[in-house]
Amino acid sequence: MTGKGQGFGFGLGKMKELAEAFKKAQQVQEGAKQLQEELEQMEIQGEAGGGLVKVIVSGNQEPKRVEIAPDALAQGAELLSDLVTVAMKDAYNKSTATMRERMEDLTSGLELPGF
Template identity: 80%
Template structure:
């Protein structure tokens, strides 16, 4: 048997790479589970109208609450609707950015094959 070929199939080096890939996949899976738990506990606030309307989402974008300042109720219904929509969009963008950054932290240092 030629050195480095393992079992005569030429897989010696490939098996080591495959084993490392499985280890990295397990690390990512464990990290993703922990990240999911963190995101569920996290609260991300979006706002509009200089804080007249605030929307709070969990880190995984589950709606938590909407806070409307009393003076926002002086606006007409269309304006209030626009403020709520803008606050929702702000919270969504912040939560998406947070999720992306956390996933990059999780997978960034693992040097995954295939650019994963």
């Protein structure tokens, strides 16, 4: 027995690191709430056909609106349907990438000790 009072293998240094990690985690949690609000307010635009069809979604993929240029109507229903689908995918991919980037920014520097 060493008598250094380290119980459970956690020395004071580890406890301090753990306290810092909890503090950072709390900051991340607060940042996540703020980020969620920002994402809801964002407008991310996907488009197709050189801008003939635009789909606008929020940062968390909530559909906001679709804009269809008058010229797109002349393309016929089938092509128009394809353009809307492509624009939706574009908007979705952009919003997903934006969300991922923002989450990485938020969690960078969060290192849990001993893990």
